[in-house]
Amino acid sequence: MYDYLIVGAGLFGSVFAYEAKKRGKKCLVIDKRDHIGGNIYTEKIEGINVHKYGAHIFHTNNERIWDYVNGFTKFNRYTNSPIANYKGELYNLPFNMNTFNTLWGVVSPDEAKAKIEQQKTVAGITEPKNLEEQAISLVGTDIYEKLIKGYTEKQWGRSARELPAFIIKRLPVRFTYDNNYFNDQYQGIPIGGYTTIIEKMLEGIEVKLNVDFFEQRQELESLANKVVYTGMIDQYFDYKFGVLEYRSLHFETKVIDDTTNYQGNAVINYTDKETPYTRIIEHKHFEFGTQDKTIITEEYPSEWKPGDEPYYPINDDKNNETYKKYKALAENEPKVIFGGRLATYKYYDMHQVIGSALVTVEKEFDQ
Ligand code: FDA
Missing domain, CATH: 3.40.50.720 (NAD(P)-binding Rossmann-like Domain)
Known part of the structure; x- marks a missing residue:
């Protein structure tokens, strides 16, 4: 027993x-x-x-x-510093001074804050009723359009206007040149x-x-x-x-023979709506690998039905x-x-x- x-x-x-x-x-x-x-x-x-x-x-x-x-x-000592790829434009995540500099050419934190405030004011949202309004009221329209909208809509399989605001209560916004995703x-x-x-x-x-x-x-x-x-x-x-109910994912993993370094970073998010996957992981970079080949995984969000792998409640x-x-x-x-x-x-x-x-x-x- x-x-x-x-x-x-x-x-x-x-x-x-x-x-x-x-x-x-x-x-x-x-x-x-x-x-x-x-x-x-x-x-x-x-x-x-x-x-x-x-x-x-x-x-x-x-x-x-x-x-x-x-x-x-x-x-x-791996530090997560993902990159967002929006139609070939690359941005650092989480949203920080590097992101704002690439997006708007701003250099100082005050300039970046002013830009976000100005976009929030133009949008004029006082009580966000859905995810789109919530995101715009937090970070303004440019970041929303390029870095949040497509990614979130792929992730959840529906329009950001149909998604509840609570999904993004807060967004990680940092007014320093620090690409470390986690605060821990x-x-x-x-x-x-x-x-x-x-x-x-x-x-x-x-x-x-x-x-x-x-x-x-x-x-x-x-x-x-x-x-x-x-x-x-x-x-x-x-x-x-x-x-x-859950949201599901499926993964497509490929061994790449003809390069040792496919994307130069462990995690790249694809934030446009058209690319069907949300991210590509290049596994060797988690451990600073020096192998002759490399392995990547594309991550595709999908609807969940009973019997599928449950990922996100x-x-x-x-x-x-x-x-x-x-x-x-x-x-x-x-x-x-x-x-x-x-x-x-x-x-x-x-x-x-x-x-x-x-x-x-x-x-x-x-x-
Ligand atoms: P888990 O699902 O791992 O284990 C449950 C086990 O029970 C499974 O092996 C399953 O097969 C088994 N089981 C279920 N039903 C059974 C049955 N009827 N009979 C027998 N066996 C059964 N966290 C983090 O800290 N940093 C990160 O970067 C990430 N990244 C991440 C990415 C993605 C895509 C996801 C979905 C999740 C993460 N996580 C994460 C979260 C992390 O995966 C999570 O915290 C742990 O795997 C949870 O461990 P559990 O033991 O709870 O569940």
Whole structure:
């Protein structure tokens, strides 16, 4: 008999398994995929660690979490400085003095602020009613038209005028010449890829891949005293209150033989409406790779339907209300712990998943 059956070998399930084992508990980890790591999985191809589920950059302000992940592997000094490509014009992100200088030729922060203020005034929006109005009221029309509109409309599959304003409550605008995307104190990429971290967490723990919890539910549940469930919460309850909606993505990865350096940066966003993908990732740049070849991945947003890979929860009122009902049921399942992005219907960065797994561990074992 196992103490815990852990459904999902992603970051949440793996942190929990590691901590439970440390406390002498016996765990069985299952995953329906053919690999561990969930969405942070990296696979070595041509000597390059490929981020199979999109670009993953670790960043946090929490020293305890930074020390925790560094206990599994060393991190490099990678700093995320994405570039926006709008019809061949290149701009630095997040919006900062480099962006404003390229866009308007302004040099001082006061000139940049004046330009944005002037555009906001001309637009005359007092109460933004949709994403377009919200963006213009925050950064003016030029940035909206070139760097936000097309990208956001591709991302969400609908017009920015039909999207709710709340999606962009704030926009990262910086009046310094600083291209570092994140404000966090700690940032980097694990040397050797993310899969190494998960391998270390799961060392000495029984893991079964290609096992879908719902295909052998009763049998699997009978193997353990408790279940840690990191799959979709609506599926756990047989969709009885309806399906929670997501936005999906698909990735096209290509090995490029005839150049060692395809785009000169790890992440380039394509912000026009016409280019069908939202970004191209060149994986070797996450680790300052010097391999003979290079590997790129185009990221295409797509509509989600049940059965597709769920990536971004659509946290609008309707879905949040439905989630609340599932959450209430989950709270009445004493032998099941629900955790991670799918079971809590929430977008989490990696440091947040680790933080929430460690809080769960403390509640389970130390209180
Ligand atoms: P995750 O989805 O990884 O794990 C759940 C596991 O459960 C999966 O392996 C799944 O197969 C398994 N499972 C589900 N149902 C099952 C069933 N019925 N039976 C068996 N197994 C089942 N974060 C960050 O900090 N920096 C970044 O740059 C990025 N970038 C990024 C890009 C993109 C495109 C996305 C979508 C996300 C990010 N993230 C990120 C977020 C990051 O991916 C996320 O925080 C973690 O992967 C979440 O880990 P979980 O364990 O919660 O879920």
